[in-house]
Amino acid sequence: MERFVFGIDIGGTAIKCGLFTEDGRLKEKWEIPTERAAEGERVPQDIADTILAKCREYGIRREQVLGVGLGVPGPVSGNGFVSHCPNLGWREKNVNEIMERLTGFVSVAANDANVAALGEMWMGGGAGVKNMVLVTLGTGVGGGIIAEGKIVAGATGAGGELGHMVMNPQESEPCGCGGFGHLEQYASATGIVRMAKKRMAETKKSSVLRGKETLSAKDIFDAAKEKDPLATELVDELGSVLARALSHVAAVVEPEVFVIGGGVSRAGSVLTETVKHHYNKGIMKALQGKEFRLATLGNDAGIYGCAKLILDRIEK
Amino acid sequence: MERFVFGIDIGGTAIKCGLFTEDGRLKEKWEIPTERAAEGERVPQDIADTILAKCREYGIRREQVLGVGLGVPGPVSGNGFVSHCPNLGWREKNVNEIMERLTGFVSVAANDANVAALGEMWMGGGAGVKNMVLVTLGTGVGGGIIAEGKIVAGATGAGGELGHMVMNPQESEPCGCGGFGHLEQYASATGIVRMAKKRMAETKKSSVLRGKETLSAKDIFDAAKEKDPLATELVDELGSVLARALSHVAAVVEPEVFVIGGGVSRAGSVLTETVKHHYNKGIMKALQGKEFRLATLGNDAGIYGCAKLILDRIEK
Numbered sequence: 178m179e180r181f182v183f184g185i186d187i188g189g190t191a192i193k194c195g196l197f198t199e200d201g202r203l204k205e206k207w208e209i210p211t212e213r214a215a216e217g218e219r220v221p222q223d224i225a226d227t228i229l230a231k232c233r234e235y236g237i238r239r240e241q242v243l244g245v246g247l248g249v250p251g252p253v254s255g256n257g258f259v260s261h262c263p264n265l266g267w268r269e270k271n272v273n274e275i276m277e278r279l280t281g282f283v284s285v286a287a288n289d290a291n292v293a294a295l296g297e298m299w300m301g302g303g304a305g306v307k308n309m310v311l312v313t314l315g316t317g318v319g320g321g322i323i324a325e326g327k328i329v330a331g332a333t334g335a336g337g338e339l340g341h342m343v344m345n346p347q348e349s350e351p352c353g354c355g356g357f358g359h360l361e362q363y364a365s366a367t368g369i370v371r372m373a374k375k376r377m378a379e380t381k382k383s384s385v386l387r388g389k390e391t392l393s394a395k396d397i398f399d400a401a402k403e404k405d406p407l408a409t410e411l412v413d414e415l416g417s418v419l420a421r422a423l424s425h426v427a428a429v430v431e432p433e434v435f436v437i438g439g440g441v442s443r444a445g446s447v448l449t450e451t452v453k454h455h456y457n458k459g460i461m462k463a464l465q466g467k468e469f470r471l472a473t474l475g476n477d478a479g480i481y482g483c484a485k486l487i488l489d490r491i492e493k
Numbered sequence: 494m495e496r497f498v499f500g501i502d503i504g505g506t507a508i509k510c511g512l513f514t515e516d517g518r519l520k521e522k523w524e525i526p527t528e529r530a531a532e533g534e535r536v537p538q539d540i541a542d543t544i545l546a547k548c549r550e551y552g553i554r555r556e557q558v559l560g561v562g563l564g565v566p567g568p569v570s571g572n573g574f575v576s577h578c579p580n581l582g583w584r585e586k587n588v589n590e591i592m593e594r595l596t597g598f599v600s601v602a603a604n605d606a607n608v609a610a611l612g613e614m615w616m617g618g619g620a621g622v623k624n625m626v627l628v629t630l631g632t633g634v635g636g637g638i639i640a641e642g643k644i645v646a647g648a649t650g651a652g653g654e655l656g657h658m659v660m661n662p663q664e665s666e667p668c669g670c671g672g673f674g675h676l677e678q679y680a681s682a683t684g685i686v687r688m689a690k691k692r693m694a695e696t697k698k699s700s701v702l703r704g705k706e707t708l709s710a711k712d713i714f715d716a717a718k719e720k721d722p723l724a725t726e727l728v729d730e731l732g733s734v735l736a737r738a739l740s741h742v743a744a745v746v747e748p749e750v751f752v753i754g755g756g757v758s759r760a761g762s763v764l765t766e767t768v769k770h771h772y773n774k775g776i777m778k779a780l781q782g783k784e785f786r787l788a789t790l791g792n793d794a795g796i797y798g799c800a801k802l803i804l805d806r807i808e809k
Contacts, residue, residue: 219764230797252779255641274511306648307648308647308648312526322745322746324640324645324647324652325571329640329645329745329746330747331624331640331746331747331748332622332623332747332748332749333747333779334747335743335747335779335780336640336745336746336747337744337745338744338747338777338780339744339745339781340742341744341776341777341780342740342741343737343741343775343776345736346775348529354778355776356775356776356777359777377550406744419623421659421662422741424659425658425659425738425742426741426745427651428653428654428657428658429638429645429652429653429655429741429742429745429746430638430645430647430652430745430746431646431647431648431649431650431652431654432647432648433648459659459662459671459672460657460672461654461657461675462670463568463649463651463654464654464657466650477753
């Protein structure tokens with residue numbers, strides 16, 4: 178009997194859905210919109226509806242479904258409890274219980290950044306290792322920690338919140354969260370653009386970046402690849418602060434591999450090589466020589482990780 | 494049938510031994526010297542001898558012994574393999590296998606700082622929680638990470654090496670390890686004395702510390718309790734840098750409780766309160782409100798943790 182698992186990654190605007198075979202093949206992926214009205218109360222029913230419709234579409238019988246893994250954009254406790262999730266409007270919900278009731282399938286929820294890390298470990302940039310850290314550099318900076326093949330969620334689900342590590346206590350500009358000098362202010366797409374504008378205002382250094390009407394992280398990395406001195410300096414600084422943050426992560430959980438994802442990671446090897454260089458320069462010997470890889474699953478990391486949540490549960 | 498477990502904490506100069514009942518009562522503790530000659534090759538046999546002698550002494554039969562937990566002063570892989578342990582002279586040893594052969598008992602080895610953390614979680618400052626971080630402030634700074642009740646050892650056993658986190662990349666004086674600006678240079682007993690001497694040389698600030706022929710961490714904390722301005726400043730700085738390091742640890746594994754141990758922790762609540770104050774000032778909301786407690790097991794944390802290694806193994 179062929180068996181299946183659903184991976185459901187709930188975002189603030191769309192819910193990414195994946196139907197996987199037991200051996201990890203993605204049979205189909207699709208999206209439905211996130212209905213955030215009325216504290217997101219429609220979301221669980223919408224997910225149940227799309228799952229049950231997909232079962233009918235493929236003629237999948239109840240006993241062929243191993244379960245539903247769910248990624249939630251906020252902290253989730255070990256038993257699936259969400260106390261407050263502003264991204265969806267949810268309050269005081271046990272997601273596992275609700276989804277089991279609505280679908281009749283085993284349901285396991287976890288934080289979306291953590292499931293993305295699990296997905297990358299399973300089928301992506303971290304494939305083959307059991308101790309891995311994913312750091313995602315997008316509009317913000319997020320992360321997920323995998324130790325011995327399992328998510329390290331932390332006491333209330335805030336483990337892996339790498340974006341708000343204080344990297345520069347002297348910083349005078351505030352982070353989006355209100356703090357000062359957080360990793361996200363330097364190593365996100367918005368962070369490197371902020372740094373570029375600041376540097377251009379402060380110095381007279383010539384740069385192709387000065388001609389741009391709008392400036393993106395991609396512009397900066399592209400210019401660095403062309404050896405633009407200012408852009409090179411900026412990429413080096415991003416690499417340096419990220420490396421220092423990751424060296425702290427290494428001192429705590431010592432992964433074998435760091436996987437870098439998110440939009441900024443499209444910069445490719447210039448990013449991983451710069452981070453690696455700074456990481457090995459600053460860190461104690463016992464923690465040197467770790468690998469820095471790029472994420473490979475992109476926006477699908479979450480649905481893969483959600484599927485893996487169920488497969489891990491079954492294996493126990 | 495009463496059952497027992499041995500907790501053996503191997504140090505560079507002495508081996509601390511504990512005989513525990515199954516429910517965690519320490520029946521007797523004793524020490525034997527560490528024979529470091531000839532790459533420490535006598536150590537396993539010495540341990541086996543003292544364990545078997547203790548069994549005879551109490552009339553404990555083989556089937557009453559659940560196992561032997563061992564703390565090793567260096568990295569240990571998950572299956573008990575030690576590739577290199579300069580503190581003992583060991584190279585390429587599988588400690589679990591050797592001890593099982595010599596004693597006939599189930600043996601489980603782990604890093605000494607990690608077992609101390611496990612011990613504090615079980616019966617010490619972290620009692621009652623499953624997500625805990627121990628940081629020990631002694632001559633150096635060490636640490637151990639517990640997530641969901643288990644040690645996070647890392648890929649090669651270097652997890653929890655908190656002392657060498659780079660807290661000040663601008664530092665010009667080297668750490669004992671050769672790096673620069675490591676936590677240990679500010680938050681250890683030697684670190685705060687170093688800072689005190691530096692500050693006294695750089696400023697003219699009056700302080701009772703200036704009169705001392707030799708200066709210890711205890712002198713500085715005692716003076717701070719008496720409101721000596723320079724000492725207060727130094728304790729505040731130690732608290733600030735330690736809090737920043739622990740805020741990074743929290744972003745990775747989010748413990749419920751930080752337990753502070755080692756000689757410096759004898760300073761008591763002035764230390765925990767200072768660290769707590771700085772921690773909550775700088776950190777994102779989701780990670781605020783953690784507890785800061787003092788370690789309570791002192792030098793016995795290791796033998797407790799070693800015993801727990803075995804009890805956890807048995808429960809599986």
